[in-house]
Amino acid sequence: MSALPKAKLDATQARLAALSAPEAPGWTGPARNAALERVETLGLPAPRDEYWRFTRPASLVQAEAPAAEVYTSSDTPIFDGIDRVKLVFVDGVFDAGASDDPALAGVTIERLQAAQTTDIHWARDLYGTLEARGQTPVARPLAALNTAFATDGVLIHVTGRAERPVSLIYLHESETSDAYLHHVVKLEAGAEMTLLENGPGAARMNMVMEVELADRAAFHHVRAQGRDHQRRAATHVFARLGSESTFKSFTVTMNGVMTRNECVLELTGDNATAHVAGAALGDGDFHHDDTVFVTHDAVNCESRQVFKKVLRNGATGVFQGKILVKPGAQKTDGYQISQSLLLDGDSQFLAKPELEIYADDVACSHGSTSGAIDETGLFYLRSRGIPEGPATDLLTLAFLAEAVQEIEDGALQEEVLDRLRGWLERRRH
Amino acid sequence: MLEIKNLHVKLEEEDKQILKGVDLTVEAGKVHAIMGPNGSGKSTLSYVLSGRDGYEVTEGAATLDGTDLLELEPEERAAAGLFLAFQYPVEIPGVGNMTFLRTAVNAQRKARGQDELSATEFLKVIREKAKALKIDAEMLKRPVNVGFSGGEKKRNEILQMAMLEPKMCILDETDSGLDVDAMKLVADGVNALRDEGRAFLVITHYQRLLDHIKPDVVHIMSDGRIVKTGGPELALEVETNGYADFLEEA
Numbered sequence: 001m002s003a004l005p006k007a008k009l010d011a012t013q014a015r016l017a018a019l020s021a022p023e024a025p026g027w028t029g030p031a032r033n034a035a036l037e038r039v040e041t042l043g044l045p046a047p048r049d050e051y052w053r054f055t056r057p058a059s060l061v062q063a064e065a066p067a068a069e070v071y072t073s074s075d076t077p078i079f080d081g082i083d084r085v086k087l088v089f090v091d092g093v094f095d096a097g098a099s100d101d102p103a104l105a106g107v108t109i110e111r112l113q114a115a116q117t118t119d120i121h122w123a124r125d126l127y128g129t130l131e132a133r134g135q136t137p138v139a140r141p142l143a144a145l146n147t148a149f150a151t152d153g154v155l156i157h158v159t160g161r162a163e164r165p166v167s168l169i170y171l172h173e174s175e176t177s178d179a180y181l182h183h184v185v186k187l188e189a190g191a192e193m194t195l196l197e198n199g200p201g202a203a204r205m206n207m208v209m210e211v212e213l214a215d216r217a218a219f220h221h222v223r224a225q226g227r228d229h230q231r232r233a234a235t236h237v238f239a240r241l242g243s244e245s246t247f248k249s250f251t252v253t254m255n256g257v258m259t260r261n262e263c264v265l266e267l268t269g270d271n272a273t274a275h276v277a278g279a280a281l282g283d284g285d286f287h288h289d290d291t292v293f294v295t296h297d298a299v300n301c302e303s304r305q306v307f308k309k310v311l312r313n314g315a316t317g318v319f320q321g322k323i324l325v326k327p328g329a330q331k332t333d334g335y336q337i338s339q340s341l342l343l344d345g346d347s348q349f350l351a352k353p354e355l356e357i358y359a360d361d362v363a364c365s366h367g368s369t370s371g372a373i374d375e376t377g378l379f380y381l382r383s384r385g386i387p388e389g390p391a392t393d394l395l396t397l398a399f400l401a402e403a404v405q406e407i408e409d410g411a412l413q414e415e416v417l418d419r420l421r422g423w424l425e426r427r428r429h
Numbered sequence: 430m431l432e433i434k435n436l437h438v439k440l441e442e443e444d445k446q447i448l449k450g451v452d453l454t455v456e457a458g459k460v461h462a463i464m465g466p467n468g469s470g471k472s473t474l475s476y477v478l479s480g481r482d483g484y485e486v487t488e489g490a491a492t493l494d495g496t497d498l499l500e501l502e503p504e505e506r507a508a509a510g511l512f513l514a515f516q517y518p519v520e521i522p523g524v525g526n527m528t529f530l531r532t533a534v535n536a537q538r539k540a541r542g543q544d545e546l547s548a549t550e551f552l553k554v555i556r557e558k559a560k561a562l563k564i565d566a567e568m569l570k571r572p573v574n575v576g577f578s579g580g581e582k583k584r585n586e587i588l589q590m591a592m593l594e595p596k597m598c599i600l601d602e603t604d605s606g607l608d609v610d611a612m613k614l615v616a617d618g619v620n621a622l623r624d625e626g627r628a629f630l631v632i633t634h635y636q637r638l639l640d641h642i643k644p645d646v647v648h649i650m651s652d653g654r655i656v657k658t659g660g661p662e663l664a665l666e667v668e669t670n671g672y673a674d675f676l677e678e679a
């Protein structure tokens with residue numbers, strides 16, 4: 001730890017001093033210790049770090065979570081219309097009374113807090129493993145910090161085809177809550193499930209999810225990050241894909257003063273498919289960072305990154321996306337697009353798309369754009385009688401469509417669209 | 430119905446006068462045609478009437494049944510019954526043609542205090558009208574004008590007109606880019622809408638469209654003014670002699 005620059009060392013030590021490890025970590029103990037060592041070696045993110053060039057890490061790193069007012073709304077929560085198994089966490093603490101009985105054919109669901117003290121557990125070889133793999137070639141110290149100090153989370157083992165989605169609901173009730181949740185999902189060969197997440201979760205949320213997909217498994221993930229304006233979040237999704245498996249993750253983010261969503265995908269089996277997409281809408285004090293790293297390490301795999309941001313009143317959007325094609329990963333089909341729609345001149349979009357390719361027979365494309373509403377299109381719509389507000393919304397939704405269409409399930413897509421329409425409508429008055 | 434008086438228009442950004450005193454009155458139930466050389470200001474007139482940004486009216490007036498058009502937002506002009514079939518219909522990626530049309534129809538109904546059409550009612554009407562214009566279901570599902578051929582775009586404009594049932598229809602070179610059969614379809618579409626309460630202003634370069642849509646009055650526009658007004662024979666004159674005669678007269 002002493003090899004770190006002084007400022008980084010001080011910040012890291014200050015953070016660690018304010019955290020305490022669980023008293024009975026059980027089989028997670030060794031993984032937690034190793035993760036703590038990683039944090040100590042790497043140090044927590046600091047302003048000069050290249051990977052944090054566009055996002056200030058201070059508020060995510062500092063010992064105390066900055067206060068975040070609790071947002072109240074009379075709207076029905078997202079996914080309300082979906083038949084699902086609900087597990088509720090309030091400020092990072094499991095709420096058994098508000099949760100469903102986690103019985104679901106083909107799936108076992110346990111809580112990390114309880115399961116870590118059992119003798120033998122399937123998650124033992126996974127907890128912290130994908131996170132640790134994800135530390136190279138780029139360090140993600142906030143994820144290691146999570147592995148070391150996570151207070152709870154869910155362990156989901158999928159052996160068949162889950163007939164209903166599992167839905168993690170993160171409520172935020174305390175203005176100063178600081179939550180560390182760590183989930184592990186393992187899909188056996190041919191297994192299939194949909195995981196939903198919604199809500200802010202805490203004033204400051206640090207969330208890690210590790211997903212292991214065996215051959216032919218399929219994982220669908222749809223997440224809505226909660227509308228509290230002052231909430232902060234640092235999330236990491238790590239996934240490792242076996243042959244012919246499918247991973248699809250979509251995140252919608254509306255509001256939030258600071259969000260850093262990292263997604264680290266490793267395609268290790270041939271013919272696998274990994275899609276990660278996001279729609280972020282920010283108005284005013286909003287900073288949203290999508291950082292994605294996709295590694296192709298097998299033949300004939302497909303990956304897609306589709307990120308769209310709508311920004312106004314000085315909101316900031318960041319995208320850092322990389323496709324790494326390792327030697328031998330022939331026939332890779334990699335696609336990456338990041339776009340922002342700037343609704344005024346005060347907002348900004350910062351993007352760093354990267355390709356690094358060590359195989360010769362690959363097709364990779366990437367693009368990044370930033371632009372305003374198309375005036376000609378707007379006039380065309382208005383000339384047909386559609387007022388300026390709804391016409392602008394229509395064009396905005398059209399801009400977001402490519403990302404939203406990444407959600408395969410029609411009903412889930414509609415749930416998300418509904419929220420997007422609501423957000424846009426509220427901003428018309 | 431449409432009354433344009435001494436309309437002067439310049440570009441907002443540049444010191445360039447485009448319309449230099451246009452006078453034009455179109456009565457209800459009539460079809461007027463405007464012909465005129467490239468760059469004479471025909472499209473500019475249609476844009477200014479429908480409320481596009483970028484132009485400044487420096488003098489004159491335009492009213493629709495007595496309502497001052499120039500004071501209204503584009504959507505209010507549409508709700509008042511004005512429709513422009515664009516010379517270059519705009520592509521709108523990501524917005525389905527059907528969604529677009531339903532939003533437009535219902536926005537206008539709402540502005541006029543009518544109930545919105547239900548999805549089924551709307552579907553019934555649009556299917557029928559699309560069929561008449563040989564627009565298939567697949568084209569209705571596609572994003573507005575995206576990947577449409579030139580002729581398909583023009584037919585899509587007429588479909589919008591048929592759905593919105595405006596009272597003042599301006600058609601800016603709707604015949605350009607149409608094959609003979611499509612021209613007939615479009616003309617049939619227009620003729621089906623002709624009635625006493627509706628008027629048309631048809632901008633065209635060719636007599637051929639006017640064979641199908643018989644105009645009551647033909648105007649020649651040149652350098653930002655109407656320089657000659659007459660009957661259908663004027664269009665024939667243009668077809669044989671070009672514009673030289675009129676330009677000299679002006």
Ligand SMILES: Nc1ncnc2c1ncn2[C@@H]1O[C@H](COP(=O)(O)OP(=O)(O)OP(=O)(O)O)[C@@H](O)[C@H]1O
Nearest residue numbers: 440447465466467468469470471472473474483516
């Ligand atoms: N936004 C603009 N910027 C610059 N020039 C313009 C603009 N709009 C119109 N003009 C100019 O104004 C004149 C009239 O253009 P307009 O499009 O109205 O002509 P038109 O009669 O419709 O021609 P055509 O028969 O070729 O369609 C042209 O010289 C054109 O270049």
Ligand SMILES: [Mg+2]
Nearest residue numbers: 471472473516
């Ligand atoms: Mg023109």
